[in-house]
Amino acid sequence: MITKEYPISVPVSFLEKTGISPETCLFFDIETTGLSWRRSHLYLLGAVFYTPEGWLQKQWFCQRPGEEKDLLEIFSSLLEQKKTLIHFNGNTFDIPYLMHKSTFYQMELNWDGATSLDLYQKLLPFKKLLGLEHMRQKDLERYLGRSREDLFSGGELISLYQEYLKTADERLLSVLLLHNREDVSEMTGLLPLLELSRLFSGSWEGTVEAQVTPDLQLLLKPAVSLSLPLDFTYDASCCQLSAHQGKLTLDIPIxxxxxxxxxxxxxxxxxxxxxxxxxxxxxxxxxxxxxxxxxxxxxxxxxxxxxxxxxxxxxxxxxxxxxxxxxxxxxxWDDKMAQDSSWCVRYFNHLLSHIFP
Known part of the structure; x- marks a missing residue:
């Protein structure tokens, strides 16, 4: 088995705003030779986690299929220490795959107390707001202006891994490791988008300024700035939500x-x-x-x-x-409502919860 590790920087403030302790986090992604756990095997595990020396990214690569069980034991060891699992669509693929494989090998993965933060599922409700046709990880990365060296999808790497098993070509190894490394490191780059979930769930703190325009539009402007360079306009059934450089305005016709x-x-x-x-x-x-x-x-x-x-x-x-x-x-509507700051916050959150329930 080949092991690689690299120091990495993680924007922990976005975790803390979500109520997640950085010390408990395990960002992870797996690479397999297929979608079916019965007809494929696990060949690469990538993870990012916090250590006493700081954030660390680590990879474990199987040089032969027989090392698959060893990889599961490594994940089991990580799971004993880190109980907040962060991944991209892992609820659908990675976690069920690991569960089935551990059962096959008669291993027990200790999921007790573990919580799962699936970035894909968390951000999917904002697809229309972000104006994205797809919500793949790379689509979100591009939206944030992030770029990769990796040019392949996970499916395209299967044949490269099979070729590596025959040749042990270091160039193929580099390509395989790069894809997984960027899959995991770029998850940390998506953390700022959790600001959207925090805002629309009403778990932010602050006030809302209310203004009535001459043409009877109620403008609600929360005194909170998204830590994102977002510019968008989203038309809902009863109002319009817009953002400019992270500043939000909710426009409601009276x-x-x-x-x-x-x-x-x-x-x-x-x-x-x-x-x-x-x-x-x-x-x-x-x-x-x-x-x-x-x-x-x-x-x-x-x-x-x-x-x-x-x-x-x-x-x-x-x-x-x-x-x-x-x-x-x-x-x-009563004009006095605009002067009641607590009412403005409640009404703002009420409308947002309808736009993104």
Whole structure:
């Protein structure tokens, strides 16, 4: 087995903001001769982890297929010490592959207490926002302006490894190691994108500035700067989110219209077709029977004219709709809301959680 190690720098602040202790982290990636664990074998393990001397990147390379079990034992040893596993799409491939292989060799990998941070799954919800056609690791690297020396995909390396087994060509070894080395090191380069997840989960701290424009647009500007040189404009159903040099603005049109408030206990109401409104039975009893009918859930309403903002759960009452089954409801806008900093933060987070649930 060939072992390589290199010092590496890791932007730990992005881990700490996510609530992850750097000392517990294990960034890892495996290379195999196929996707099926039954018909392939593991030939390379790459990892980045923290040591008392600092961050270290290490690789273990099988010079022959018979060393596969040794590689699993090395991973098992790492897993005993590092319980926060960070990977790219490892929940789908790497971890199940290692589990099946350890079972095959009647080995026990101690997954107790281990947590998994799959960067692919964590960042996938932001595909449209980032304007990316694909969410492969290299796509995200290019988005951040990062470049590689490696020119191959993992699948393309299978034939190179098989050729290496025949020739022990050092040039082939260098190509194989480079791909895996950059796969793991570039995972650390994707950590700044976790800022997006932190923001949209509402786990950031700060205030939100509110401003109303003359054309009735509510602008919410959080006093938080993404540590990313992001510039984008994302149109959601009710608002527009934009970023310029890491500064965010949420633009919500204020609706000026007539909407309906639907009473929940419709069985206690009459609907008046000529007036297009519902009244309580205690009052409706005095209306001529030909001018009233039993209210349904969809006709049990009063109308309200005013200025409204959207919401996607009953955050603010009373809530209004155009029609009974509308998924989006509205609440009456009051200029005083813009002066309430805690309300601005809650409403900002509410809309973001709808855009990226």
């Amino acid at each position: 609706l000026q219209d007539t909407l309906k408030y639907f009473f929940p206990d419709y069985k206690n109401y009459f609907y008046l077709p000529l007036e297009d409104r519902a009244i309580h039975k205690s009052v409706g009893a005095y209306v001529d029977k030909e001018h009233r009918e039993k209210a349904k859930a969809s006709t049990c309403y009063q109308k309200q004219t005013g200025q409204f903002l959207p919401q996607f759960s009953e955050e603010i009452s009373p809530s209004f709709r155009w029609e009974y089954r509308d998924s989006c409801s509205w609440f009456l």
